[in-house]
Amino acid sequence: MNDRPAVLFVCLGNICRSPLAEAALRTEASRAGVAVTVSSAGTAGWHAGRPADARARAVARRHGVDIDGHRARQVEAADFHRFDHIVALDRENLATLLAARPAVARARVSLLLDHVAGRTGEAVADPYYGPDEGFEITWAEVTAGAQGLVRLLRGE
Numbered sequence: 001m002n003d004r005p006a007v008l009f010v011c012l013g014n015i016c017r018s019p020l021a022e023a024a025l026r027t028e029a030s031r032a033g034v035a036v037t038v039s040s041a042g043t044a045g046w047h048a049g050r051p052a053d054a055r056a057r058a059v060a061r062r063h064g065v066d067i068d069g070h071r072a073r074q075v076e077a078a079d080f081h082r083f084d085h086i087v088a089l090d091r092e093n094l095a096t097l098l099a100a101r102p103a104v105a106r107a108r109v110s111l112l113l114d115h116v117a118g119r120t121g122e123a124v125a126d127p128y129y130g131p132d133e134g135f136e137i138t139w140a141e142v143t144a145g146a147q148g149l150v151r152l153l154r155g156e
């Protein structure tokens with residue numbers, strides 16, 4: 001891709017959690033002055049080509065980020081060679097990624113909250129079927145994960 005580290009966030013549909021994680025890492029990396037290439041995808045292709053969920057767009061907007069240009073896509077084999085880090089939002093999607101990971105891959109695959117002290121092994125809960133307030137919890141969790149990733153990218 002280029003010489004910046006490249007990070008791909010992966011959830012199920014790529015319309016709620018991973019586009020928010022992508023937005024949070026852009027925000028935190030920019031604040032910290034860390035150059036990074038960020039993208040997101042879903043293990044499922046059901047929503048491919050569609051924008052993020054309106055509730056995800058709204059929570060991003062409330063936190064100063066516009067994700068209206070996002071279009072969902074499904075993870076593909078080439079992603080394991082294009083990205084340095086592929087970061088799953090929950091354990092099911094982590095398992096799907098680990099099963100799909102080629103024997104020789106560039107990407108290190110991890111769980112987002114493993115990058116947050118005290119939250120190892122935890123999932124970012126899926127807000128899709130819940131109330132709007134769930135999206136604020138998602139934003140807080142992906143922001144904490146993004147801050148941990150910024151520290152990792154800085155070599156701290």
Ligand code: 4NP
Nearest residue numbers: 011012013014015016017128
């Ligand atoms: P996401 O949320 O994985 O955070 O994008 C979901 C989006 C869609 C569905 C489930 C979760 N769905 O079942 O369509």
